Amino acid sequence: MRPEIEKILPSEMNDDVMSIGNVNCPNSATKIVRIVHISDTHHAHNTLTPLRPLSGNIAILRSTSIDSPNQIIDETGADAFARSASARLQMQASESNDSSFHKGGTFLSSFRRSHSSSTSVPPGDVLIHSGDFAWNSKAPGLFRSENFEEIIQAMNDFFDRFPHKVKIFVAGNHEASLEGKKLLSVQERLTSAVYLYNSSYTYEGIHFYGAPYTPFRLTTNATGFQRHSRSIAAHWREIPSRTDVLITHTPPHGILDLATDFTARKVPKLSSAIHRLLPKGPCSTCGIIHPGRSHWGCRHLREEVLIRIKPKLHLFGHVHECNGITTKNGVTFSNAAYKLSKQHHVFDYYVS
Secondary structure, eight states, rough: OOOGGGGGGGGOTTTTEEEEESSSSTTTEEEEEEEEEEEOTTTTTTSSOOOOOOOOOOOOOOSTTTSSSSEEEEETTSSSTOOOOOHHHHHHHTTOOOOOEOOOOEEEEEOOTTOOOSSOOOSSEEEEOOOSSSOOSSSSSSSOTHHHHHHHHHEEEEEEEEOOOOEEEEOOOOOOGGGTOHHHHHHOOOOSSSOSSSSEETTTTTTEEEEOEEEOOOOOOTTTEEHHHHHHHHHHHHHHHHHHHEEEOOTTTSSSEEEEHHHHOHHHHHHHHHHHHHHOOOTTTOOOOTEEEEOOOOOOOOIOOOOOOOSEEEOOOGGGGGOEEEETTTTEEEEBBBBHHOOOOOEEEEEE
């Protein structure tokens, strides 16, 4: 949270930061909370971590208060991420091939030359991951999604790297290992982030709510937290009306949710041939002709968000092809699916 209102008025802000909340009438009592949104990282986590190469003996000092961030201390006792950008660039050039190590039971990876500063997560007050941290069990060489303890350890290692005061995680359909686990059971192990599972969290007067569900799809083996229509509608009805920032894994129907169909993705030539023989007209949802693509978002969620809840900000992922931000009926929607576009989203939330 940053109180220096005069320094970050909307007209002076970076184009990559979007202002929400009580933007038009800031005063001396106004607080600004910077929210950073990521999603669907699927274990591509090294490109998101801070740009400081780590080497030697380091330790993580975990904060006991949300008012102060975790610290990563190097062998000299200094903040491992405090050096200037120019110093970081110099160290990149001289980096060795050994890019990872263990210290105190925590796995850390150093900066690689291929990493881009445009993809690393920027600092802020609240870091939010809206699901699909893991990958599915049939992806070779990656953590298996059914291994609960491995995934929790990987999450702790990941979130511990960031200095944000609060980190929030909501599961996605690739977190099958978390389904069936009680909220308290997961939270006791996930010590580096707040786990929201049909639950709320309040920070600086902002009410966050998270729920992990996605509509059932037959053509996927990532089936965590998938629900059929009637069941998923009941979950959305449980979301409190007084929600400022809603975090789900699925998008609402018709909003940043246009995904490539299974046939078009796996057998593109066959899909193209089918559409040539049986062409479709404009989509009833968006009015666009988009062969081989369909809307994956949830219709029930759309109704709840736009009609009843009306949060200031709705964060989600799930649909990799639609990373972006849009506003509809006064609600700002953010799809930060990282898998394809490698783009995070940053918001300044003005709280009076």
